């Protein structure tokens with residue numbers, strides 16, 4: 233069976249940057265996404281899927297298990313949830329729960345027999361700095377914090393099987409998802425930029441370089457960790473005035 237890196241939401245933004253770096257490392261990417269990939273990659277299989285639909289996703293995962301050996305998983309797909317506590321629509325919480333928690337569990341359960349047999353696996357969650365708390369983003373932050381907790385527990389459960397599990401918590405990264413909430417030139421865009429110590433927003437490649445390390449065979453001694461790639465945005469609330 234063909235060995236693959238399964239990436240959810242690998243057609244755009246952070247997922248696409250990780251897909252590009254995986255293929256550059258000589259690995260084949262299985263990209264599950266609603267939208268077609270922005271970039272043609274030589275070693276990528278794209279499958280159109282609405283990953284928020286549990287029934288069709290389970291059927292797809294059953295097919296994948298019979299066809300591919302999934303040795304690496306990147307739980308990247310996500311949705312935002314910018315609501316104050318008094319205005320949280322519970323169906324939005326259902327969506328975030330589905331994409332950020334239920335889906336990674338379904339994928340892990342699908343891939344586990346093959347990873348255990350090969351005594352090798354790499355799992356990377358794309359969480360968020362919002363897990364530490366962010367006004368008007370509590371359901372987003374809470375479901376991203378759940379990713380950090382799954383990471384720690386699975387690392388403990390699976391370490392003896394040769395499987396590592398880590399989370400990456402990006403700060404603000406210029407992608408379509410980010411720009412929908414903070415269009416270039418808006419007050420929010422400038423605010424997000426000012427939150428970083430390095431004075432710039434992240435780009436998808438900032439996340440991909442870290443993912444490349446965690447997905448590599450040499451990173452076995454790093455497991456159960458959440459690593460922030462955020463230009464320093466996660467370590468304080470009072471950046472210096474503009475340089």
Ligand SMILES: NC(=O)c1ccc[n+]([C@@H]2O[C@H](COP(=O)([O-])OP(=O)(O)OC[C@H]3O[C@@H](n4cnc5c(N)ncnc54)[C@H](O)[C@@H]3O)[C@@H](O)[C@H]2O)c1
Nearest residue numbers: 241244245246265266267282283309310360404405407409
């Ligand atoms: N951009 C940021 O500032 C930032 C910061 C922290 C964390 N994150 C997280 O990084 C991850 C990727 O975000 P991004 O900014 O690259 O987003 P993006 O919108 O650029 O890309 C998301 C991809 O997911 C796909 N997708 C969305 N819903 C889907 C569904 N139901 N089924 C299948 N595919 C679906 C989209 O088609 C798209 O290709 C998300 O989990 C997000 O929460 C992003």
